[in-house]
Amino acid sequence: MMIDFEKPNELIARMEQKIFCPERPDCKGKLYTGIDLGTANIVVTVLDENKQPVAGALQEARVVKDGLVVDFIGAINIVRKLVQQVEEKLSRSLEEAAVAIPPGTRAEDTRAIVNVVQAVGLEVTNVVDEPTAAATVLGIKDGAVVDIGGGTTGISILRDGQVIYVADEPTGGTHFSLVLAGAYNIGFEEAERLKRDPDKYDQVFPLVIPVIEKVADIINTHIAGKDAGPIFLVGGTACLEGIEKVISRYTGLPTVKPYNPLLVTPLGIAMHC
Template sequence: MSSIDSKLRAFGELVRQGTIVPQPEWAPGRLKVGVDLGTANLVLSVVDAENNPVAGTSWRSTVVRDGIVVDYIGAVHAVRRMKEELEERLGQPLLRAATAIPPGVHPSNAKAIGHVVESADFELAEIVDEPTAAARLLGVQNGAVVDVGGGTTGISVLRDGEVVATFDEPTGGTHMTLVLAGARKISFEDAEAEKLNHGLERDVFSIIRPVADKMGRIVADFLADYPYVDTIHVVGGACSFKDFAAVLVSHTGRRVIKPVEPLLVTPLGIAMYDDGGQA
């Protein structure tokens, strides 16, 4: 298992179990926080000064849709509650946080997401686009990062460690749920529960495969202008299906790498901002 996968597994256990890494194991320096305001999930991640996971929490929510805050007060209250929960676990205040947006989000919407973080009593450290945050954790220098979220599919192309192009398309996990709900003639909520049920994965994926194919075509069409990209790193909750990476390969003809805990890659990468060595 790679060191990145080990880090992701450790962070996943911290989130699911509601535990923290004991303070004697933290690297010296100030704790850093990432606030991921996703369409389906809000995730707060905490890392130490050397970017090792320390704590995290998540909450199912609909306060943000496709990078747009649709319930500002609800978003602020949710982030504030999650912040207080982690502060109680850690036994100290959390002061600064970064956040992220899908590529191509209008500046006014990006500003609103930053305001949510500040209104939840954080000092805003950074706003980064989601695939770039994922690339930060994955250490991608050359290639593409595809972040398949609840509302959008975002793509960043990197060359020599620099982001040279980004793109975002409003197709994500929510669209999978809508297709499943229509095919099964059930409510959106029941379809979402079925989509997340690992025991039903094979049957569910056979129904939502057209959405995965659309995502594959989106990525293939965008990367047609970047023939030097030979590796795609795919992250985000909507790519959690076992066969999703194979679909991406079939459309792009390129190598596809999917890390463990793909939902948690971007939240952890958001927290890994440069804190300037501040204590």
């Protein structure tokens, strides 16, 4: 299936470059900031007044679990550190930010996320739902956005730009790593590194196929009878090479992913600031 991701891919690549190879941009005018508190990663993204990436920062963290802040102080400390990093890069202070919540987040859990960001001195201008943030970056209005993150897989069906169905199921990248850890009798962190090492692909992929099929099965359950359309993969686990082929085969639906799917939602949150 031909879907033109040229523009989104350019934007995502620019954001990636701002996070991992930072320079000090000279930027004036309004800034749009997004803060993504995930189970595996916390990401701060900043766009300039033309909604182009200007700075970002990312840290792996275990302070949020499936949209729930489980270590409030830890979350504040990491967000503060990332915001400071970005402020140093920009030589400017950030004043406001948007945050995102996974599908189906309860009001009190949303408040906890907002509280973390307010605690570092930022005004929260918007709480956007994750699939909407992702869809904005990808420029799509119809289809199933499947976000395979660290702890969960979020399935959201969009029609005419509206999210008409959401579900979040507890299978994500952590389960891929646990399978590898068990198979090779190694620790979780080593399994994480193995999973992400492109040179170890042959050792990884055959073992995680059953977990991918489990994800695909979850997708099937939620999209059954809903005329969901193509599947758009986002989230860090979608970085795994070939995952889209297994999901497409299992669901029978065209399945596509953009460049670095891990950064799609974080980038989209800033777009909704």
